[in-house]
Amino acid sequence: MLEEAVFSALSVLADGRVYPDEAPESTQRPFITFQVVGGRPNVVMAGPAAARNARVQFNVWAETRLGATALMEQLRVIVCDRSAAGALRGTPLGEPVSLHEDDTNWYGSRMDFSLWYSLRVPD
Template sequence: MTPEALIYDALKHLAGGRVLPDFAPEGPDAPFIVYQVVGGEPINYLTGEQPDKQRVRMQVSVWAGEDRIEASELGAEVEAAIRAATALQPEVASGRIATYDEETRSRGTRQDFYLLC
């Protein structure tokens, strides 16, 4: 499975199932979660063989309308779900960062994880 498929499986039970790759379409109902690969660390072998896993940096953002507490709580639930997903071999790369979108007046959090999968 791809890292994107594995992260979706780990998070699909949150935010009413509104778990989206890359970006949210205009006007999604809050709360929702967005995930995307934002880099990683390639695995290279001297033999030139292709590794069977990849180490990616996955960024996960949550949005919860105008409610900061709900955004923070959902962010904590995301972190707990990713930590529990052993198939991802997760490592928390950063603490949660509070975000705000002026146009939609939505509050959210953003956090990065390293995954080896």
């Protein structure tokens, strides 16, 4: 499934602090969150195809602006990698957006990617 592929690919970043949707409240920075925020349908004459597309939004959070920018660049390199078996092979759907949370003084970055994957329903 897509979530397993994302965890596997990004576990080398942020000491493995990669979470779907949102991080637990006490999570130490830096960390990464991701959400599927749409995608392109892939339907063939026989019905839905096995190849699926997801628009995935990644958010990184760090102590400083430079830390967030560096972590997003590391994430971009991994998500767009096409050289390794099992790579996510993502395509950016824009450039990073800088984020800052005034009440927590957290620095972040957000970026969307298009990811193709095969649907595999858990046993």
